[in-house]
Amino acid sequence: MIREFKGKKPVISDMAIIDESAIIIGNVTVEEKASIWPHAIVRADDDEIIIKEGAAILDKAFIEAPKKVIIGKGSIISHGAIIHGSIIEDNVLVGIGAIVLEVNVGKNSIVAAGAVVTKDVEEGSMVAGVPAKKIRDVSKEEIEKTKTMAKEIMEKAKYLRKEY
DSSP states (O other): OEEOBTTBOOEEOTTOEEOTTOEEEEEEEEOTTOEEOTTOEEEEEEEEEEEOTTOEEOTTOEEEOSSOEEEOTTOEEOTTOEEESOEEOTTOEEOTTOEEESOEEOTTOEEOTTOEEOSOBOTTEEEETTTTEEEEEOOHHHHHHHHHHHHHHHHHHGGGSTTO
C-alpha cells in the first residue's frame, strides 16, 4: 500500500520489488533492485527515507524518519527490526528484532539480532547487546556473506511480484 502524506508521495523505481502487504507512506524513495517484504512499514511523515539500490527491508521491519533515514546499497534490515532516524551505510546487516535509534551505522557492519543501538557504529564493526557495544571487527568472509545474502534476497524477491 503506497500512501501520500501531506502532499509527499513515495517515489518507487520500476525495478524495485514491493510486497502488496507492505505499507510505504510519505517522503520515501526506493531505488532499483531494492525489496520491501510482507508487512514491512516504511513511514516518512517528518523527514525523508531513502532505500538505496539492492537494499532489502524484510518482513515486519519498521522504518521511521523523525530525521533523515538512509538504508545503504545492499544493506539488509532483517525481520522485525526497527530503524528510527538512522543512517545505515552500504552492506550492513541489521539482525532480527534489532532496534537502531538515531545513529549512523558504518558500512560493512553487523548489528546482532536483538541489539539496541544507541551510539554510532564504526565501519566494519559487529555490535551486540542492550545497549549495543562493539564485540569485534567483521571478518572479510562476513562482509562477503552479507553481499551474497543481499543478492539471494533480490532473487527471492522476484516472487513477490504479482505476475509470478
